[in-house]
Amino acid sequence: MNENQEKPNPQVLPSKPRFQRLKSIRQWYVRWRIYFVVVMHILGALSSIQAIMSTRTPQGATAWAISLNTCPYLAVPAYWVFGRSQFDGYDHLRHSKIAADSKTAQNAIRELSEKGMLFTPMTELERSQQRLLESIAEMPTTRYNDADLLINGEATFAAIFDRIASAEDYILIEFYIMRSDELGNKLKDALIAKAKEGVRVYVLYDGLGSKDLPNKYLQSLNDAGVKTAGFKTTKGWGNFTRVNFRNHRKIVLVDGKEAFVGGHNVGDEYVGKHPTLTPWRDTHVAIRGPVVLEAQVTFVEDWRYATGETLQLTWVPERAPKGDVRALCLPTGPADPFETGTLLLLDLINTARDRIWIASPYFVPDTQFVSALQLAALRGVDVRVLFPENNDDWLVDLTSYSYLDELGKVGVKFYRYEPGFMHQKVLLIDEGLSAIGTANFDNRSMRLNFEVTILLHDTDVASKVQAMLEADLKKSRQVAAKEFTQSSAPFRFLVKTARLLAPVQ
The missing domain is CATH 1.20.5 (Single alpha-helices involved in coiled-coils or other helix-helix interfaces)
Structure with missing residues (x-):
């Protein structure tokens, strides 16, 4: 080899084994x-x-x-x-196929008829609508109820705590969100005190909505004899991805005699202590009478799914101390054979003759609801939609602008509630029908959430709901379609894009 020829540097060329490994x-x-x-x-x-x-x-x-x-x-x-749109593995105790587990509940509903506590419609139109609503609820329309409208958190939780203090047999608590804050700890202390008195206490919370609830909070309840359970939608083999469903119900029920249903969860923000969205505007209803047993069926079904246990409760229907309010409890959810939430709202809109007032923090209707509201407005119904000026969900807030022109041009009126955040879920239909519950006016509540609505047919109750909503409207500004149609092109594009995501909002 020529001495001037450079020898290859063995450190530069890759070794054969290393080259093979890379290959x-x-x-x-x-x-x-x-x-x-x-x-x-x-x-x-x-x-x-x-x-x-x-x-x-x-x-x-x-x-x-x-x-x-x-x-x-x-x-x-x-x-x-x-x-996924269907929730498997949830048994309805109202179904005859599991009558062995629901015998007491079914007997109670049968006893309602025997005691003359069911409402009998007088006209064919009433019979038709009642038949549809009862088919959705799988429970009958009751009479001899009364109801108290509870406006905002202080009034709501004052009434709840007073009733808890007077409990003698059992207390049923179900919330979507439970927090370990001042209000949450106050509730915990009240329940522990009743458990020490020998009152049976059951607490059910949504596993996702209350994901931040510390184990220490639950352990202190359990140590006092309170039974707690999480409603976990991923329960069951093959359901580990089923995280898009929620149990959004809020129910407090005492001794089978009084129940509280509405928009409030357990958190300081619901009593006016949110750092940015205060004052918090919400509505609950306290009900007494035979309709309470229908709300109790709803809790028992949820508890049975979460724990496998069928509770032994009081199932004796009693008339309310006063009043003859016609009432129906409508639990809706993704385990139902039909889209019961959708059918309920469509029926209420389609049968309205004079007015439809809607109060919802999340107004994201799909095409069928838009068409129903357009038809209602065109036939002369006074359609008003109240939603918050300051929303806690920016995507929903953007989407709401897309309906201003589409519904506004047929006469639907939109109002934005200005002080704080409005979280109530209330409907006022015609002269005497009102609905208060947990369902928002969006796809999630119609198809993905377990919800509960109390339907009240009574002119006195409706007049109180009307007065409440009129007070809210005075604190709101009417929104014109031009806020969308005359806005910038980039904003309109964002609004339309947000609406494409409406099914998952």
Whole structure:
């Protein structure tokens, strides 16, 4: 070899084994990338078949089928989290197929008829509407009830704590959100005190809504003899991705004689202590009479799903001390065979003759509700929608602008409640029908959440609801369609884009 010729540097050239390892890694990467692509497209195809077969709306099925086959890498995990619309494994104690577990509840409903506590409609129109509502609720319309309107948190929780203090047999507590703050600790102390007196206490909370509730809080309740349970929507084999469902109900029930239902959760913000959204505007209703047993059925069903236990409670229907309010408790949710929340609202809108006043923090109606509200306005019904000026959900706030022109041009009036945050869920229909509950006017409450609504048919109750909403309207500003139509093009684009996401809001 020529002495002037440079020798190769062994440290620069890769060794043969190292080169082979790099080559093997590349081959492994390419091979598994191919496997991943093939598997994801197979899962996308299979998932799209399920979406077509099970998604409740054609639009939703079409959107999922296209996305699952064109971009399965993102769509498959999204579908298994957000795409499921049916909640399996939840037993309705109202169904005859499990009559052995619900015998006491069914006997109580049968006893309502024997004691003359059921409402008998006088006209064919009343009979038709009542038949539909009772089919949704799977419970009858009762009479001899009375109801107190509870406006805002201080009045609501004062009434709840007073009733808890007088409990003699049992207390049922169910909330979507429970916090370990001042209000939450006050409730905990009140329940512990009653448990020490021998009163049975059951506390049910949503596993996702109350995810920040510390174990220490629950342990202190358990140590005092209070039974607690989380409503976990992922319960059951193969349901680990079922996180898009919620138990959004808020029920307090004492001794089978009085119940409280409405928009309040357990948190300091609900009594006016939110750092930015105070004053907090919300509404609850206290009910007495045979309708309380229907609310009790709702709690018992939820408790049975969460724990497998059927509670032994009082099922003796009693007339309210005063009043003859016609009332019906309507539990709705994704475990129902139909979209019961949707059917309920559509029926109320379609049968309204004079007025429909809607108060909801999240007003995100889908196409069928938009059409129903347009038809109502065109036939001369006074349609008003009240929602907050300051919303805690910016996406919902953006979406609400998209309805101003579409509904405003047929006469629907929009109002933005200005002080603080309005969280109430209230409907006022015609002269004597009002609905107070937990359901918002959005896709989530109609299709994904377990909700409960108390329907009250009484002119005195309706007049109080009217006075309450009129006071709210005086604190609101009417919104014109030009706030959307004359806004900037980028803002209108954002609004329309936000509306595309309405099904998951």
